[in-house]
Amino acid sequence: MSDIKKVVLAYSGGLDTSVILKWLQETYDCEVITFTADLGQGEELEPARRKAELLGIKPENTFIEDLREDFVRDYVMPMFRANALYEGVYLLGTSIARPLIAKRQIEIAEQTGADAVAHGATGKGNDQVRFELSYYALDPDIRVIAPWREWDLTSRSKLIHFAEQHQIPIAKDKRGEAPFSVDANLLHISAEGKILEDPWEAPDEHVFSRSVAPEEAPDRPTFVEIDFERGDPVAVDGARLSPAALLTRLNELGGANGIGRVDMVEGRFVGMKSRGIYETPGGTIWQAAHRAIESITLDRGALHLKDELMPRYAELIYNGFWFSPEREMLQAAIDHSQAKVNGRVRLKLYKGGIQVVGRQSPDSLYSLEHVTFEDDAVYDQRDAEGFIKLNALRLRLLYRQRQG
Template structure:
């Protein structure tokens, strides 16, 4: 049975007010004859939410929910991922990736409350977000119908959508000339499409940046910041205690002003293709750097090295939309255990796109100046290293001797 042949009476739509979802509301009503309830998850996208209710109702939605998820987003998704040190393919700080599961979870809650029989989203069939939304929906409402118009409708491009909107007198907040695909939340802003689709093109940062400036336009004077962590959680900036949301907002401002956190990458999407995007994550880049520095003095070698392996897997899980899985929960339990001693202060210097360490302290530091010193000490017998090297190098020595015997 074709998807549009199924009958739904009430559909909850993941709504942003952008091009895709503005077009989807009338399209759903035309093709299904259903009531459409729009739901916008507020994860810190700011001004994008202004005027959303009027726009949703004007395009045919029966009502709009705007759900404030920002605090939960930071405390239960962003910080645990940052504590894990999860960075997808060494660059991407997962800004869109971990925002989708929390939004999808709320979509399910509202769909159940409203008695809806389907949830719709505006994700394309080429992207990662369709997976992230739908895996979360399956986790909380395995029997819920899912509508993904991009897989079935007659519109084959964003240009087609713009034409559809113009024909149906739907107001949209962009034009063909500014048609970058963007996703914004408290943590980051992503840019894809247009000239960025060709990897040979240098991004026009003066044109696309919204959270800050390019390193060339950053001040010639460095900015110093000191972050305080308690059990891996950032709690204060320059000695002032801040709510987690306010702390990220403040770091975004400081980072943006200094050209911090701009990433241009070609990533491997879950669906199998490569995709080029530019990400702005000024505050996130600072937090990751500071937290990583603090772990250098607070974690023992074996834990620190094993945690790096966990970080890579954790990043893949988040990127692939597998937040609500036993493995993610198990890895989070491991990460939480490692954070028991990650407490202290980290001082950083922000300068023209660079984050430079400027000192750190911790009551749980494993660094001993007395042991590490190049000067005279009474705690380390340098002759002990001779026996250690003899044993550590024994396999190499034995192989070399046997190779000589064999005339190799």
């Protein structure tokens, strides 16, 4: 790795990646290109540009890009067509952002002639796997630098000492032990580590930033209608919105009603368990609405098969295999199932809860004629006797065999 001349760093402008930037310059004596993605994390990105330039990065080597629409359209939407949940709970907000960041790093590396890429993920977590599997899937020969697996800056105090030695600006709230680690994008915000590492201790209210406490939410319910086309939401309360704008609107509605909080202990891909606090207000509403519209537009067999495939699909994304052939195969099947998933869903939001109160579709499979308790001319109830006897045949034979 000693012959590396130019590296593209996934750069947030925070303490860790600023230290990494300087460490790369010193350790590899190489040119560093910074890439900062706006995925809707809700922070100003210009300070990251100024900080990179302060650390000696040329303006032409500082890339800051607004990828919010790309993120929701090309990554979040395909994932939500699958109703993906990891371990039955997690809506994969961090996991789904990593392949997009990695993809742009590889593209910038090709554009600038860089021979390596670098990230700030630790050697204990999932993100190192997600970044690097994506790098290698898109450029098998790229060289990867993972500072947390190489350097001896193994604590917050050592990072701060390194920053002070090199005159790297440190936010005042970083001078002590940070209460928890935060990752954010338009889909979610997560908090983990430090005071949250004890799974018995409930998180303090200050941990949450995107939603009010359910008990503090309005005393009157909020009603919202979401329109779907081919499995994707396209409008909220009749107003057509771009993918990013639509998710932003759902976040506002969910946050105001205390929706989308999750406290979970998950099994990391690297083997250990970790406790995380997640807020996904808009995504939680989105998934509830999507399942509701599927309930009247998808055939039972297709719907049940999707539910069987979903845990595998979610695990692939969690583990970093977005660019794998198996994920693409599953995506093709999922997308095919969504051709007639069109219509409108009405939801009631109230103090952290979501209730589906209406659904309609021009492609509905729901037949009032067949399901009504009143007289009908389309269903002969006597047909059920033969259906039941055929399904009971093997059970009756089994019973007789067991009785000798």
